[in-house]
Amino acid sequence: MSPTFRVAALSSLAAALAACATPGPSAPTVAADATKPAAAQAAAAPASAASGAAAAARPDPAAPKPFAEVIKDAKQQPGFFPVWRKDEKVWLEIPAERLDKPFLLSASVSESIGERGLYGSQMGPSWLATFRRVGNQIQLIALNTEYTATTPAMKATVAQAFSDSLLAAGAVASAPHPERKSVLVDANFLLADLPNYAMAIEQAFRLNYGLDRANSAIEKARVSDDMTTLNLRMHFATPRLPLPPIAPPPPNTPVPTIPKTLPDARSMFVGYVYSFTKLPDAPMASRDTDPRVGHFFDTVTDLTTDLLPNPKRYLVNRWRLEKADPAAALSEPRQPIVFWLDKNIPEIYRPAVSEGILEWNKAFERIGFKNAIVVKQQADDADFDTLDARHASVRWFVGSDVGFARGPSHTDPRSGEIIDADIAMSDVFGRGARRFRVESVGSSSAAPFALPFAKGAEQACDYADQAARELDFALDLLDARGELATDGPEAEAFAKSVVRDTIMHEVGHTLGLTHNFRASTVYTRAQLQDKDFTEKNGISGSVMDYNAYNIAAAGERQGSFNNTTIGPYDYWAIEYAYKPIAPGEEKAELARIAGRSASDPLLAFANDPDAGGGPGSEGIDPLVNRFDLGDDPLAYYRKRLQLSRELWQRVQERSPQPGEDPIRQRRVLLDGFRALRDSPALVAKYVGGMYTARTVPGGASKTPAFVPVEPAKQRAALQFLASGLFSADSFRFKPEFLASLTPDYREWERAGLVSIPAAVLQLQGAALDRLMSPGTASRLLDLPLYVSEKERRGLISLNEVYATLQGAVWSELKRGGEIDRMRRNLQREHVRRMQGLLVRVSTPLPADAQSLLRANATALRDELRQALARQRWDADARAHLQESLALLEQALTAAMVRS
Incomplete structure (x- = not known):
């Protein structure tokens, strides 16, 4: 309790007690005293009355001053x-x-x-x-x-x-x-x-x-x-x-x-x-959301009646935008959406930021608004703070470990009207951004801290951070090819195009649009290699996706590297939220607008929970991802490994030059691994995957909400993991190259040796986690329920997945000799996951999956026994196989402990 609060409370209490002790107007001023004669009481009464009047005339010391x-x-x-x-x-x-x-x-x-x-x-x-x-x-x-x-x-x-x-x-x-x-x-x-x-x-x-x-x-x-x-x-x-x-504290203990x-x-x-x-006395007319289009919304639970199965209303977040001339086909708004460029934005980036903001005017022009969005530059001597609630803004910020952009907004919860928005853009493309992330591969560093008080934290946007990671990889590869010098004007122009792309994404958020992680799959690989097509249409159906850089592989034509404009989905989402519609026609017109997604594949939409990656959200559709590109994500992941291997080959052939950044070689090596960070889990997403479609009752779409991924695609994903990401040959480096990766001796806290096995295992572990998860097991067991009896014959089974994975991981058991250290690491992690699922589980496998896993573990135990008895192994391999056998035997004989 504050001192001011305490004094006020005590003063109020004293006043209240005094009021209780003071007689009311109908009560006698002095109570009768039975010990005094009546005459004495009467004589005393006037004096008492005078005393009470004098007390009433004194000011109350607790009363506020004039x-x-x-x-x-x-x-x-x-x-x-x-x-x-x-x-x-x-x-x-x-x-x-x-x-x-x-x-x-x-x-x-x-x-x-x-x-x-x-x-x-x-x-x-x-x-x-x-x-x-x-x-x-x-x-x-x-x-x-x-x-x-x-x-x-x-x-x-x-x-x-x-x-x-x-x-x-x-x-x-x-x-x-x-x-x-x-x-x-x-x-x-x-x-x-x-x-x-x-x-x-x-x-x-x-x-x-x-x-x-x-x-x-x-x-x-x-x-x-x-x-x-x-x-x-x-x-x-x-x-x-x-x-x-x-x-050292126990694992997972906060320190x-x-x-x-x-x-x-x-x-x-x-x-x-x-x-x-100040808010308007009359709230803006609200507009209900439609699940086929992605908008932020305010939720209101209307309990007026108990007849509705769901009393919640979901109000689209949107700015109040009204035509100055309602009868005109194209009219300026009464009040445009004004974005202020804060004076802290570096001058070199201000044109790119303005272009990224104004790009959205194209979508508003299509629905009848001219200059719906206006950009203004805050003067250097301005006395207002763009973080106040009347200046939608873009602001720059820096930090010692920062790399993200955010596009949040504040709304009137009565209607969903956006009142303010402030885009925060970190200097991820500047001086030290690449150094901040150079040692993040193969380490156990914590995930980026998220502001716990930010509205919409469930859809927090780290696009700029990951876009900067993509930029690092793209610049390194193009530089290694001799196509783009990292310190030349072309690289500066490239960085500005990334700023423009990122700002388009964040402005989309401030206009009310959520992420759309299906949009990256609407264009074919051939279209992405067509420079004319990508300059006109961009590389994705929406800037609201996390779009990878469109880098051509050897032998391919090079289209635009990143998004040059907003996409068809973005036009559509703006139309749904902002198109002026007469009140009596709104319900039917909005249903018509949203219904276009049934016949137009360019309007495909899926958001954060669909993509997975958050708590309790695994994501089951292999076409809904962050940082993929093209209509065949599996082909894209193969290409991604090809590009990383090309980068590694080129950097090993290059000789460091006098005066260059001492950690350049190290950074480029790790950028190749960082570019693959998400690929293993997303490849594994095909296995037990389901294509999803956003359908609504009575809608025009006849597509089922869930369709199992083709068995051939699931098997192809397993094969790519076995031959690509699980293969030690994908990650071979010259010893003299690894020995040349010096730290920066000017830094007191220096990076140590680069561990290739640790970096590789980080990738492979993500694939194992996905393939052996309870969710994947459940979907594979349920697949027959989603197809006709005729289609069941070719389905991939859970036992096939377990056996294929086991055979790929332990292929060396049949030949003897040496087992590469990277392969030993993979095998060890496979056994540990089997042990964990058999013995101590927080989320148990389905009963049938538990039985199949035990059967495969028993088969692997027997193979290990036979391999140790029949084959000749070097000391490292024999010790590893003996340890793996011991772990399996313990797991197969132990009782399950549920945590």
Whole structure:
């Protein structure tokens, strides 16, 4: 409890007790005293009455001071919620007419510490909020908007069932203004951690940094007729830093780490931007989503009636866009969507950023809006912060370990109207971005930290980070071919094209569009090699996919490297969200627009859960992926391995030049592995895979929602894993090349030896995890249920998958001699996974899969026994086979432990 809050509460309590002790007007002033004569009591009465009148005339010391006295000599910033400032004191004026009236409250982070997810220029959370007066206290309330009702009875029921939340509170600092009836509140009550950044800090470092209000301050305020913005400088501190653990902690145990970017790791300052934004009295007309098109949405559960099977409504997030001339076929909007380029964007990238934003005007022109989006440049001497709620913006930010872009937005939850959006773009294409990721292959480093308070975290976008990884690989390969020097003007132009592509993606998010991870498969391999086609259409059906770079293999023609324009899906998604439609025609017209996906393959759509990769989301459709390209993803993964091997061959043939980056060779080697990072699991996705289609009841599409992947494709995927990614021959390097991979001796913390076996095993383990997962087993067992009896004869079975995998991993058992170390690693991981599934499982295999796995493990045990008895092995191979046999025997005789 704050001191101000405590004093106000005690004063209110004293006043209440005094009121209880004071007789009401109908009661006698002094109670009758039976010990005194009646005359004496009568004589005493006038004196008591006079004493009570005098007490009533004295001012209540707990009452707020007059408004004018509080703000004497203070300067006012008039507007939505006026701000008064005098020296270090800041007051917020709460107009009487704005009490209990909703507004949008947003909290963003303008400055931070530049590591582990804690970066500046980040949009934070927002709430539909209101100021509520309770006695002599002003409460800042976050309203519960997820549940609603329209009838009086159900409104009361909903209000009783679902609570609002208190964000902050402060004592009323003044009596009401004589004319305006507004009151003042000390703005220091907002020196509170509204975005819950302390949790983000603790999650990043596992250290408890507390908010230090005494050293936090409101730095500046900006007020207009429809918004009040406060910039705060918040101090977080911890009294002491932990010592390193004496002994290594158990696996998966969080260990405190110490920030590296601070002069003193016990103290950090974070900039907050709080915006109080006026909302329209009448919310914008909402538009319901359609599952065939991908839009962000606000969810409202309407409990007015119990007749609906699903009381939820999903309101499309979209800007309020209305024609200035509704009758015109092409009209400018009454109010365009304005994106501000923050003054912190490097000048070299500003044209590319503008082009990426304005590219979306093509989609709006198709539905009748001219110049729907406008770009403005913030002046260097501008006094506003583009993180406030009235300036949609693009901002640059840097950090010691950063590599992503985000395109979040804030909405009016009553209607889904987008009120603000702030794209944060990291300097992933600049000076040190390539160094930051150079040692990430073959290591156990944690995944990038995610802001826990960001709206839409379930669809967090790390496109820029992975696009930068793609850029590294593309530049290295093109440089090795002699087609593009990494330090020349062509490379700079290439980087700008990547910025443009990334900005198109993030702007799509701020217009309300989700990811579309099926769009990369709508063009054929032949179309992708046609320069004219790709310049006109791009390389994908949507910029909302995570699109790989279109790099030609040897003998192929080179099309555009990345997206040059928005795709057909993007036009369609904008049409659904923004096309002006008469209210009476909207339902039918939206159904017609969404229904076009049944006949137009260019409108294919699937989002993050469909692609998998998140908690509890495995992803089953091999055509829905991040960073694939073309209508045959399996062929693309083969090409990807071919390109990595070409890069490795070229870098081994190249001699380092005097004065170049000392870790260039190392970086290029690891970029080849990084380019393959996702391939093994995505190839394995074919096995037990299902093609999916987004169908709706009564829709035009006759395609089933689930169709098993062709058995031939599943077998081809297994064969590619066996001959490509599981083969040690795919990863051969010259000893003299590996010996030449020096670290940068100027760095105190240096990378060690590059471990090729560790990098290879990281790839192979991902394939084993997918092929041996309970989900893959369940789908393979269920496949016969999805096909006709005639089609069942050629199906791939779970036992075939287990046996094929086992035969590919353990092919050396039939010939004896030496087993390569990379192959031993693969075999060891295969046995460990079998052991884990047989003995200790958190997600058990289906019963039939458990039986088949045990049968295959028994067969492998017998093969190992025979191989050890009949074949001659070198010492390493024999020891490895004996250990593998022992692990299998233990697993086959142990009881299962369910964790």
